[in-house]
């Protein structure tokens with residue numbers, strides 16, 4: 001169905017100017033499959049976006065890690081979607097579990113943000129995922145379905161959305177979901193999209209996995225039929241990110 005493999009690097013709140021330049025140099029020198037095979041998007045903190053955009057190879061793209069829920073104005077400390085457009089930033093990550101948990105972003109707020117960013121022409125990596133408690137209570141599918149529903153209620157066009165399944169218990173813990181665990185939730189999310197949005201959206205929307213992805217586990221995860229790529233945290237700051245990008249060839253081989 002032509003879901004191009006997608007690899008996002010979420011740098012989170014890390015880096016100095018020097019470190020950022022070093023990572024970009026490493027990426028610029030890397031030999032990776034062509035843009036026809038894999039879409040690569042890196043997401044530095046806001047303050048480094050212009051630098052990264054200006055020095056990053058043209059076949060890779062940049063994403064912000066957040067943006068404000070509506071038009072900019074008197075919202076101290078926020079960055080608006082309009083500003084991202086002004087800087088030529090094509091992507092934004094929204095609904096990351098760290099923001100949901102630490103900054104109390106609700107499902108509804110995330111849905112509003114996704115809709116507003118899309119309305120301004122910014123493509124969205126929308127994150128969903130359950131906590132360990134929710135998984136142990138057997139509510140994983142309900143939780144991610146509710147998070148996805150809050151987005152689906154606000155948007156009509158899914159063309160510019162990539163859905164990132166990031167189980168909270170796997171983020172930054174070194175405890176990666178097994179390929180079977182990831183596939184199970186990705187399958188359920190695709191089924192949810194089919195039943196609640198459309199068969200076409202279900203077939204064409206990329207559903208990517210995030211949570212302790214590294215150079216050693218990426219290939220097996222990429223081999224799962226409903227895993228269309230990754231959102232990588234810690235390993236996206238390291239040379240092994242290149243190996244993760246190369247996992248795209250698992251799909252094309």
Ligand SMILES: O=C(CO)COP(=O)(O)O
Nearest residue numbers: 010171172211212233234
């Ligand atoms: O949160 C993540 C990406 O958005 C995943 O982080 P880690 O790869 O460090 O577990």
